[in-house]
Amino acid sequence: MRIHSFESLAARDGDGLRYAVFLAGCPLRCVYCHNPDTWTHERAQEYTIEQIAKKILRCKPYMLAGHGGVTFSGGEPLFQADELYQLICLLKQEGIGSCIDTSGNVPLTQKVKDVLEASESVLLDLKFPTEEAYYQHTKGKLFLVTEMLSYLTQNNIPTRIRTVIVPQLNDSTEALLAYARVLMPFKDGISQWELLPFHTLGFEKYELLGIENPLLNTSALPDEKRLELQVFANSLLQK
Amino acid sequence: MDAWRSFKTGTWCDTIHVSDFIRLNYTPYEGDGSFLCSATQRTKDLLAQVQELFRQEQENGGVLDIDTDRVSSILSYAPGYIEKGKDIILGLQTEKPLVRAVNPFAGFRNAEQACTAYGYKISDKIREDFLYRTTHNTGVFRAYTQDMRKARHAGILTGLPDAYGRGRLIGDYRRLALYGMDFLLQQKAKDAEMIGQQDMCEENIRLLEDIAKQTEFMKQLITMAEQYGCDIRRPAENAYEAVQWLYFAYLGGQKEQNGAANSIGRITTFLDIYMERDFAEGTLTESQAQELMDDLVLKLRLIRHLRTPEYNDLFAGDPVWVTCSEGGMGLDGRTLVTKNCFRMLHTLYNLGPSAEPNITVLWSEKLPAAFKKYCARVSVDTDSIQYENDDRMRPEYGDDYAIACCVSAMKEGKQMQFFGARCNLPKVLLMALNGGKDEIHGTQIGPQGKVFPDNEKLNYEEVLESLKVYMAWMARLYVNTMNIIHYMHDKYAYERLIMGFHDTVVDRLMAFGVSGLSVLTDSLSAIKYANVTPVHGENGLITDFITEGDYPQYGNDDDRADEIAQWLTEFFYQELCKTPTYRGAKHTLSILTITSNVVYGKKTGTTPDGRKAGEPFAPGANPMHGRDKEGALASLNSVAKLDYACCQDGISNTFSITPDALGCDDDDRSEKLVAVLDGYFSQGAHHLNVNVLNREKLIAAMEDPTLYPNLTIRVSGYAVNFNKLTRDKQLEVIARTFHSKM
Numbered sequence: 001m002r003i004h005s006f007e008s009l010a011a012r013d014g015d016g017l018r019y020a021v022f023l024a025g026c027p028l029r030c031v032y033c034h035n036p037d038t039w040t041h042e043r044a045q046e047y048t049i050e051q052i053a054k055k056i057l058r059c060k061p062y063m064l065a066g067h068g069g070v071t072f073s074g075g076e077p078l079f080q081a082d083e084l085y086q087l088i089c090l091l092k093q094e095g096i097g098s099c100i101d102t103s104g105n106v107p108l109t110q111k112v113k114d115v116l117e118a119s120e121s122v123l124l125d126l127k128f129p130t131e132e133a134y135y136q137h138t139k140g141k142l143f144l145v146t147e148m149l150s151y152l153t154q155n156n157i158p159t160r161i162r163t164v165i166v167p168q169l170n171d172s173t174e175a176l177l178a179y180a181r182v183l184m185p186f187k188d189g190i191s192q193w194e195l196l197p198f199h200t201l202g203f204e205k206y207e208l209l210g211i212e213n214p215l216l217n218t219s220a221l222p223d224e225k226r227l228e229l230q231v232f233a234n235s236l237l238q239k
Numbered sequence: 240m241d242a243w244r245s246f247k248t249g250t251w252c253d254t255i256h257v258s259d260f261i262r263l264n265y266t267p268y269e270g271d272g273s274f275l276c277s278a279t280q281r282t283k284d285l286l287a288q289v290q291e292l293f294r295q296e297q298e299n300g301g302v303l304d305i306d307t308d309r310v311s312s313i314l315s316y317a318p319g320y321i322e323k324g325k326d327i328i329l330g331l332q333t334e335k336p337l338v339r340a341v342n343p344f345a346g347f348r349n350a351e352q353a354c355t356a357y358g359y360k361i362s363d364k365i366r367e368d369f370l371y372r373t374t375h376n377t378g379v380f381r382a383y384t385q386d387m388r389k390a391r392h393a394g395i396l397t398g399l400p401d402a403y404g405r406g407r408l409i410g411d412y413r414r415l416a417l418y419g420m421d422f423l424l425q426q427k428a429k430d431a432e433m434i435g436q437q438d439m440c441e442e443n444i445r446l447l448e449d450i451a452k453q454t455e456f457m458k459q460l461i462t463m464a465e466q467y468g469c470d471i472r473r474p475a476e477n478a479y480e481a482v483q484w485l486y487f488a489y490l491g492g493q494k495e496q497n498g499a500a501n502s503i504g505r506i507t508t509f510l511d512i513y514m515e516r517d518f519a520e521g522t523l524t525e526s527q528a529q530e531l532m533d534d535l536v537l538k539l540r541l542i543r544h545l546r547t548p549e550y551n552d553l554f555a556g557d558p559v560w561v562t563c564s565e566g567g568m569g570l571d572g573r574t575l576v577t578k579n580c581f582r583m584l585h586t587l588y589n590l591g592p593s594a595e596p597n598i599t600v601l602w603s604e605k606l607p608a609a610f611k612k613y614c615a616r617v618s619v620d621t622d623s624i625q626y627e628n629d630d631r632m633r634p635e636y637g638d639d640y641a642i643a644c645c646v647s648a649m650k651e652g653k654q655m656q657f658f659g660a661r662c663n664l665p666k667v668l669l670m671a672l673n674g675g676k677d678e679i680h681g682t683q684i685g686p687q688g689k690v691f692p693d694n695e696k697l698n699y700e701e702v703l704e705s706l707k708v709y710m711a712w713m714a715r716l717y718v719n720t721m722n723i724i725h726y727m728h729d730k731y732a733y734e735r736l737i738m739g740f741h742d743t744v745v746d747r748l749m750a751f752g753v754s755g756l757s758v759l760t761d762s763l764s765a766i767k768y769a770n771v772t773p774v775h776g777e778n779g780l781i782t783d784f785i786t787e788g789d790y791p792q793y794g795n796d797d798d799r800a801d802e803i804a805q806w807l808t809e810f811f812y813q814e815l816c817k818t819p820t821y822r823g824a825k826h827t828l829s830i831l832t833i834t835s836n837v838v839y840g841k842k843t844g845t846t847p848d849g850r851k852a853g854e855p856f857a858p859g860a861n862p863m864h865g866r867d868k869e870g871a872l873a874s875l876n877s878v879a880k881l882d883y884a885c886c887q888d889g890i891s892n893t894f895s896i897t898p899d900a901l902g903c904d905d906d907d908r909s910e911k912l913v914a915v916l917d918g919y920f921s922q923g924a925h926h927l928n929v930n931v932l933n934r935e936k937l938i939a940a941m942e943d944p945t946l947y948p949n950l951t952i953r954v955s956g957y958a959v960n961f962n963k964l965t966r967d968k969q970l971e972v973i974a975r976t977f978h979s980k981m
Contacts, residue, residue, distance in 0.1 A: 005868075005869075006869045006870065006873070007869070007870040008796070008869050008870035008871060008872035008873040008874075008876075009870045009871035009872045009896075009900070009915070009978060010870070011900060011901050011902050011907075011908075011911050012899070012900075012902070012903060016911075016914070017911050017914045017915070017918075019872070055796070055869075055873075058796050058873070058876055059872045059873070059876070059918070061917070061918035061919075061921045061922060062872050062914055062915060062917075062918030062919070063918075064918075065913070065914040065915075065917035065918045065921070066910070066911055066913075066914025066915070066917075066918070067914075068914070
């Protein structure tokens with residue numbers, strides 16, 4: 001599998017104490033991406049399924065103590081659904097549950113469905129609430145996300161929705177209302193709608209990679225603002 | 240009043256056996272910290288006075304005042320108080336708080352230099368007294384060989400206790416509270432009688448003299464306590480007296496000795512027994528119990544020794560290491576956690592975060608969940624405590640051991656340690672590549688050998704063969720150096736009172752240490768897996784290396800690198816064991832640098848791992864800064880692979896993580912930290928320092944110390960007030976890996 005990096009302690013990507021694997025390659029080009037180095041396979045390293053499983057299992061004592069598991073993120077982990085499915089099954093046999101952190105911007109093939117069903121939970125990004133905005137800021141398609149969300153809720157796979165809030169782009173209650181309209185039909189299958197603050201920690205990477213950073217002049221979202229919007233978002237979904 | 244009323248009797252009644260007393264009488268506590276009380280107004284008033292004194296001390300360049308007229312001993316000073324009438328637990332080292340005593344027994348010149356450095360002059364009277372007296376330092380230098388002097392001068396062996404007290408002892412001070420001094424003196428008399436019936440070999444003669452010295456000073460302690468109005472000939476009758484007696488015993492040792500890291504031991508559960516009895520008798524409230532602990536801790540925070548600036552260069556922040564160990568499990572399967580363990584931790588809230596006492600939690604998988612979580616919360620809030628693996632140490636030391644200094648375990652009152660600082664391993668590698676010459680000054684330090692040629696790729700097997708030769712040479716020289724030091728320390732600076740609180744016949748541990756383990760590991764890995772070519776300088780010695788290609792680095796849970804680290808510790812330990820020790824001590828080894836990793840780095844040339852000359856090493860057993868690329872747990876896993884069996888003096892690891900990387904709020908962070916500790920220690924790992932803070936906060940504190948006057952951080956086996964570090968060390972701490980992945 002093509003891997004960007006491993007992070008043995010990822011406390012905030014899913015429930016409990018987690019091991020995160022960042023897979024290389026992504027179909028999207030989000031303006032606020034903080035991992036532009038995962039877009040292509042250029043900087044990726046090839047690992048076998050067994051090699052990855054071995055690394056993860058070395059952290060089993062922590063994951064068990066911390067009621068966690070492994071989170072596959074990226075890039076877009078579902079780009080490598082075939083191998084990912086095998087890896088998840090292997091880990092499952094060893095008692096380690098998996099969480100998929102996806103943009104949802106992949107066609108819902110049988111393999112993708114297999115991965116989702118074998119996972120304990122899914123972190124699904126809802127990046128923008130209309131096709132136009134979605135394409136404008138990510139170069140992706142919203143309908144793929146809603147299709148996946150529909151599949152996840154129908155199959156009772158625990159799903160957390162995540163939205164990055166960027167100052168001046170979507171940091172208003174009006175913007176959140178539009179998101180809520182997309183989510184409403186699937187409300188009962190969504191365990192949480194989490195707003196993530198835009199931060200500038202990935203800026204260096206743009207410079208290093210020589211990629212133009214479209215949000216160079218945007219500052220990080222203040223924590224008070226995020227909290228205020230989170231309360232509003234919770235009220236919208238009555239969560 | 241019967242001091243032992245309502246205690247369950249056992250063998251402890253007839254012979255000194257504190258752990259038997261504890262086992263029969265303590266009350267394990269499985270609950271949480273909701274019973275704890277905040278500081279009383281009295282405590283707050285006293286704390287304010289102490290904080291003002293700390294401020295003045297800092298303002299005055301680190302030393303408030305020195306009493307240069309007298310030589311420190313148990314009876315040199317009249318009673319001292321913070322504020323008479325407000326103090327509950329009585330006793331200061333000198334007559335006023337923070338006034339430092341002069342203690343030249345381990346080395347006169349050292350004491351004199353320390354005075355001079357702070358603008359004081361040793362009185363003529365003291366100078367004259369010591370003209371006719373041999374100090375430990377004089378004795379050592381009479382016997383040191385040329386090889387020892389050279390190794391010491393080159394900085395291969397550094398921090399040796401040859402000019403100050405060796406420290407690292409833990410008297411069983413609880414004995415004074417439980418038995419009273421009369422009983423302890425009777426026991427010493429019995430020991431002398433028994434030894435007196437044997438043949439007078441050298442060891443028995445020495446033991447008889449030891450007992451006589453101990454007895455003399457134990458009697459002096461009675462007089463010291465009398466001056467404070469306390470009769471310690473009898474056992475303590477209640478919780479207040481138990482704390483007071485115990486503190487007197489510890490304080491007496493600190494007056495007599497200036498050794499680094501004479502620790503206070505495992506005291507909280509012992510004291511809890513007295514508190515529970517007082518609760519049952521209706522003579523103590525929870526608030527009063529907390530006040531006793533708060534006041535004890537205030538006194539412990541005032542302990543000071545007079546040090547030279549060079550000493551502070553090695554061990555920054557003016558540490559004393561009043562290490563206080565607590566928690567752990569009993570051999571009978573019950574937890575040794577009591578309410579009083581919580582009270583000790585709670586002093587960090589009532590009195591604010593602090594480096595002293597060095598609170599050490601003995602961690603077991605089976606500790607009560609509520610205690611685990613409370614400890615983790617204290618770490619998240621204060622960065623002031625450290626953790627050591629009880630499940631790993633209990634099989635070696637039983638359930639009544641404590642930690643001295645940072646990571647040195649010993650059975651309380653039954654084992655003592657010959658402290659041996661550490662040896663600079665990367666420098667030994669550079670010697671092995673330079674034919675036994677010091678890479679900086681070109682002096683021949685070790686046996687003459689081959690200089691690895693200029694511009695020729697290093698061959699791993701050849702380097703390894705040479706390294707083995709020099710490590711073996713180093714190990715033998717190190718043991719022999721230590722033998723001289725401790726022979727002389729016993730002869731000229733014997734710890735009369737502290738050893739009085741030990742069994743007469745004690746087990747001895749000789750504690751060796753290494754620094755730069757990760758630098759040496761990565762250097763060898765680079766030579767093995769990448770291409771390393773030495774570059775010679777003008778003097779024909781290697782001054783630089785060209786390292787091409789990637790190589791596996793220690794700190795990424797990669798066996799290829801980690802096995803090198805494992806092998807190095809095992810090999811060096813085996814080599815140490817080949818040379819016999821003074822007084823039949825057991826060889827032990829630590830991987831601990833305290834803050835000396837900065838000074839060691841300064842004295843070491845460029846190494847094959849890519850570290851440039853003069854750059855700091857990583858502390859203790861930590862991977863090098865920034866090289867642990869797969870996150871916190873992979874880094875912990877690498878360190879966990881080091882085998883405690885060959886490093887029984889401890890394997891120190893410091894873990895720094897930003898709050899955001901650990902969890903979303905303090906509650907979540909505490910839970911995750913518990914999981915990290917459980918996961919790490921379940922693999923047999925030994926020690927973890929925990930810091931939960933942002934690098935930005937440290938930078939802000941460095942620029943403006945007044946922003947965070949009490950900012951405490953864990954460094955390597957102890958905590959320091961960040962503002963007391965030199966700029967060099969502040970920068971090094973800031974450069975360390977902060978696990979920050981979000």
